Amino acid sequence: MSDEVQPGFVRLRLDLSYDGTAFSGWAKQAGGRRTVQGEVEDALRTVTRSRDTYELTVAGRTDAGVHARGQVAHVDLPETVWREHHEKLLKRLAGRLPRDVRVWALREAPSGFNARFAAIWRRYVYRVTDNPGGVDPLLRNHVLWHDWALDVDAMEAAAKTLVGEHDFAAYAKKREGATTIREILDFGVRRHADGIVEIEVRADAFCHNQVRSMVGALLFVGDGHRGVEWPRKVLDARVRDSAVHVVRPHGLTLEEVGYPPDDQLAERQLQARRVRGRVH
Known part of the structure; x- marks a missing residue:
């Protein structure tokens, strides 16, 4: 090790x-x-x-x-x-x-x-717009177009129900021998003045496809197809739900990686290696 x-x-x-x-x-x-x-x-x-x-x-x-x-x-x-x-x-x-x-x-x-x-968290942002006219051509490779109006307050409320340490099997592509338990530190949704909705999530680590699956669930809440409580119900079921779509990758950006102070790097690394399957 x-x-x-x-x-x-x-x-x-x-x-x-x-x-x-x-x-x-x-x-x-x-x-x-x-x-x-x-x-x-x-x-x-x-x-x-x-x-x-x-x-x-x-x-x-x-x-x-x-x-x-x-x-x-x-x-x-x-x-x-x-x-x-x-x-x-x-x-x-x-x-x-x-x-x-x-x-x-x-x-x-x-x-x-x-x-x-040695990383203690990763922060991702997924960008989407519900502008009836579509996506600004200059942003087309970085912003998803969702052709239903989005209720950002409902999406924010749903996101908060997923914060904490949980088994995210319902939102992850299972890997042999690897755990699907992760800790979400922050999860929030905001709309900017230009109409772009940013879905920001920070966690110790992520399972394969986890962020894009959770975004797919929040979009169903935002456009009214599901209630605010639905993403948490999916989580608690711990099995993949066919209604949860893995959204397209181009809206997702890894924004930042966090590390502990230099004198704690070695200890953090040892901790992460003990639960190797949890780190993606």
Whole structure:
């Protein structure tokens, strides 16, 4: 369970963002599909003139079409490579990476840091509009159009019933051997002046498809097809409900990842590894 950095290597933290539209998700896949991890690792290998590919570990493995504004990853580089390239590495990555992914910060990570296991929460926002005319063409890859008027107050009330630690089996794609228990720290809905509705959720971690399933349930409440109490009834049933739709991925953005103070990183990492199946 140890995550010690190997002798002769240095761990780096990367803060990055990407438009997920043209990516088949974060994680590398067989078959040559384009992924965020693949693009960043290729760029890192190229700009450091390395023969080896240094693998990234990420805070949240986003699915195909999902965006990120505040993604965090780490990579272990040989100290010799870091010393040679660190002053110009960020700018060189900017010149090598495609325009739909950016690394904004790259620095030595504190002791005990692990982008995935040291994280204490992830914050996502799903954006949707019920504008009768549809979505602003400039936002079409980031905002879902819902063609029924939405009652944001009802959606907010329903969201609050899902806050806390629960078994989210009814909203998750079950993975063999993994628990579906998660703790939602905050869940809220607001409408901005431009009419865009933001559904924001923060949790210790999320199951596969959990956020998009919960958003689907809230949209049914917002447009009047279900009552405010329905999402919680679905949760308590602990089985997938065919009425809960997994909404399209393009409205979802990973906005931020939270970490404890540096002196608590190692302990947090150990805690997360003890419940490995809970971390996504």
